[in-house]
Amino acid sequence: MKLFNSYRNKIEELKPLRDGEVSMYVCGPTVYNYAHVGNARPVIVFDTLKRTLQELGYQVKFVSNFTDVDDKIINKAKELGISEHEVSERFIVAYNEMRQGLHAMMPDSCPKVTETMDAIIAFIQLLVDKGHAYVVEGDVYFRVNSVEQYGTLSNQQIADLMVGARIDENTKKENPLDFTLWKQTEEGIRWESPWSLGRPGWHTECVVMINQEFQHHLIDIHGGGMDLKFPHHENEIAQSRAAYNTSIANYWMHNGMVNIDGEKMSKSLGNVVWAKDLMEQIGANTMRWMMLSAHYRAPLNINEESIESARKESEKVLHTLKQAEIKLQLAKQRPAEQAQGSAYMQFMEAMQDDLNTPNAFSALFDATKKLNQALRQKECDWEGIAMEVTSLRHMLEVLGIVYEPVTLSETDHTLFAKWNQAKADRDFASADAYRMELNARGLL
DSSP states (O other): OEEEETTTTEEEEOOOSBTTEEEEEEOOOBSSSOOBHHHHHHHHHHHHHHHHHHHTTOEEEEEEOBBOOOHHHHHHHHHHTSOHHHHHHHHHHHHHHHHHHTTOOOOSBOOBGGGSHHHHHHHHHHHHHTTSEEEETTEEEEOGGGSTTTTTTTTOOHHHHHHHOOOOTTOOOSSTTOEEEEEEOSSSSOEEOSSOEEEEOGGGHHHHHHHHHHSSSOEEEEEEEGGGIIIIIHHHHHHHHHHHSSOSEEEEEEEOOEEETTEEOOTTTTOOOBHHHHHHHHOHHHHHHHHHSSOTTSOEEEOHHHHHHHHHHHHHHHHHHHHHHHHHHHTTOOOOSSOOSHHHHHHHHHHHBTOOHHHHHHHHHHHHHHHHHHHTOSSOOHHHHHHHHHHHHHHHHHHTOOOOOOOOOHHHHHHHHHHHHHHHTTOHHHHHHHHHHHHHTTOO
C-alpha cells in the first residue's frame, strides 16, 4: 500500500508500526451545525481507506473525535436558547446519522473534548514544565520557537510566517505565531485549571486524544481536510515534538477541498450545501460514487453534470451485477468464494496506489463490461460469471457502495420459466405479459 505523505510531500510505502495492524486518527467536526458536503468528503475518503486496508487483510483501529467545546457552540446555544451540551449532542447525533447514511463504518471510538479535560490540562502542564509553554494572566500559550522543524508539514518557514503575521501591540504573546493552549473565559462551559477558570485551545485536544485512545505517542496515519494542514495539524505536530519528540503520525493524509459549480463553498457566497440535503436528493450511493470519482487529493467540483454522471455509472454497474446474480440463481449456480481475476487485481492495484479511485473505477467498468459480455453468450461460462460477480461485489464493498443481493422466490423462478417458454414458443403476447410482471418485480 502506497500513500502520499503530506509530511514528507511524497508517495511512500505504508509500513505499519505493528504487523498486520494500522492505527488511524481523523480530525472530526466542531459540532455546532449540520455537516456540509465538504465535511462529508473526509468521511467518505477515510472510510474508503479503512475498507481498502481491511480488504488487504489489515486490522484497522480508526478513531475520530468530536470538538464539543468552542465559541461557535456557545453562540449557537445563545441563538437557540439551550445549553451548549444540548447543542453539541444534537449535532453529534446528526453527524452520526450523516456518516451512517453515507454507508461509512462508525469509528472504533469517538472521543469528546468535554470527556478528556483532565488529560488535556495535564498535557498543557507538561508543556509548561518543559518550557514549551508560558502563562500570561490566566492564559497559556505555546512557544513556537522552542521546537525545531515548525512549518515542515505546511512547507513554510517561520521567517516567512512572521512576515504575514498580524502583530497586535497589546498582545500577551512573546511571538505572534505562538498559539493558545488554554484561555481564561467569562462565559460558556469552563473548567478549573492551575492557571484560570477557562477552556482549552483547539489545537491541543487531538494530541491528547491520540495518546489516550492508542496508548502510544506515535500512530500510523493522521488524516483530515486540506484546510486543517495549517495551522491545526502543524500545531499538533509542534506540541507532540515538544512533549514526546514525535510527529504524532508516520503518515499524514489530506483530502482536497469541495467546490460547488466551480466556486469555493462559503457562507458569504450563499452556496453552502448540507450533506444531509444532498444525500436525501441524490442518494448515498450516488454521493459516494461522485466523491470517489476524483482522486482524494484533488479538488472536487459538485455540479449537475457530476451528479448525473455518478448516478448513471453506479446504476449501470449495479444493474449488471443484479442481472448476473439472477442468472446464476436461474442456472442453479453460486458466486465464487473468493474475489479474483484481472479486473479485481487492477482495481486493488489502483486502490493500493494512494487510493487512485479514478483508475479503480476504470477496472470496475472493465469488470462490468466483461460480465455483460459473458451474460450475452448462448453457452454461458458460469464459473467465469461466478468469479466476476464475487469480484464486483468486493470492489463495491471497498468503495462503500451498497448493493442489496437478490434472492429469487419460487414464484420468480416460475415466472422466468414461463417467460422463456413463451419466447421459445413465439407466443409474444404471453411473453410480453410475463416480461411486464418481471419488470414490476424489479427483476429485469
